Amino acid sequence: MTSAIRAVGLSKRYGELAAVDELDLAVERGELFGFLGPNGAGKTTTIRMALGLIHPSGGTIEVLGSTATAAGGALERVGALVEEPAFWPYLSGRRNLEAFARAGSGRADVRGRLGKIDEVLGTVGLTDAADKRVKQYSQGMRQRLGIGLALLGDPELLMLDEPTNGLDPSGMREIRELLRRLADGGTTIFISSHLLSEVEAMCDRVGVMARGKLVAEGPPGTLRGPTDRIRIEVDDVAAAKGLLERLGGTAVEAAASAAGPGVLVVTLSNGLGSADVNAALVREGIGVHALEPQRDTLEDVFLHLVEGIDVPR
């Protein structure tokens, strides 16, 4: 089966500036893929090219096996949220969905979409507000309706640009759970986000985009690199620090050097493991309250990849 999304050498240039620069990207069917990057990285331009709104200046991008602008393209089976949701403000939420449902071609498809409106309104929690004019909707309600619109055609692929924008924390969780459920049911989901925590909590795989290029790709865990630092909470910092310095294979940053309880951050090397450190401390009679691996946050990785900034450790 073809990939859900496949970009090969995809470029979009505006004069000298390359918004998207020879991008290669493949999203497989059934994946929940997170597309990360700062504003201006080219995420939205890539999404617009995938959906046939913007013509690439080079390369191709296919969704569900064909380019969006090709005859018999697959856009009927794609649900999309491109930047903010947009509706006719003088129509109610329900009438908006009806208008979009009727707008596409194929009589049977239109009937199918019309039949799904109530279900979709329920899914995004807008049943009670369905007959209000969109003019009166809050930003969160518009966002929900936008996601509802994307779900209308029973899509095989969802491309959502910042799907939790404007939602309160419980709304965010609801949408996240909804997307997870859809992904588990076999829908391919591609979301772009600048919210690292969101992508990390939800996605199977992450691509990081910066300056028009994909700078990293993989499961959220692997982007962080191996863990070589541990954080130890002991009841005698000075004693622990002295011991660990004698141990070799560790570099110690201490929060406090005086005797008494405190925190140490230790960088391991020479094959020394956290278990070895723990054993040594216990042998010396130093009480260990906590010992945990210190992973880079995705944010550190992100800053490192995107801006070339090394996060101080």
Added chain:
Amino acid sequence: MFRVELSKQVRRWRTWLLAAALAGIPVLVVVAVRLSPPPPQNSQDAPPFLLQIVRNGLFAPLTGLALVQPFFMSVAIGLFAGDAIAGEAQTGTLRYLLVRPVRRTRLIMSKYAAAMAFTGALLLIVIASGLLAGGVVFGIHPMPTLSGTSLSVLDGLARILASGLFILLAASGIVAVGMWISTLTDSGPGAIVATVIVAIASQIADQIPSLHAIQPFLPTHGWLGYTGLFRFPIDLATMREGLTISAVYTVVFLALAVWRFRTRDITA
């Protein structure tokens, strides 16, 4: 997409406002003429058909059409054609229509058809309101033609409807120009104003004698051809000329609109 467009516009306040304003114009004229009948010697300045209303209510819808055509119809075309694509771009709904997907050529053609349907509906409203107001106040009688012969009431009615149809078809060229303008910008009001300006500037240029060399090429040049329906025999030559100009503008500018829209990046 054509039906979607119709049902959307019907649920808009501004459509009804425009319809109400246009329905009011013939009523206003009939009431004004009833209250203070114009002296017949001023016939040079009066709009066509105005003076005959006093004697025959059938002239009220014609006067209504003649009054509405130069300005109000241009505004309506601006709202329906000029706003067609640009307005959707401005609200952002354009990108959601296109990813549904609605093919770009189909979107232009549906919007053009809807703009024509609404312009036609507005002209019908003017005719209906004029018939009603004129008939009630002045009565319906056989019509004298501009050539001095007479038309039966039924024949007169048929020619009034034919005038409406002619005015609509003659306006098609400007509707197409409006569609093209609408693909050039993401500002709805900008495209509306530009379309109205083109329609009115063309009519003004058509009135300036020293511009006679370019007048046959103006999109509104044939707009008054419907008066030929009230001559004996019917003046087909001017009507044919008006329809030809409109047809050429329609084909050229719809083609330009489609070409422009298909090659354009949708960034709104």
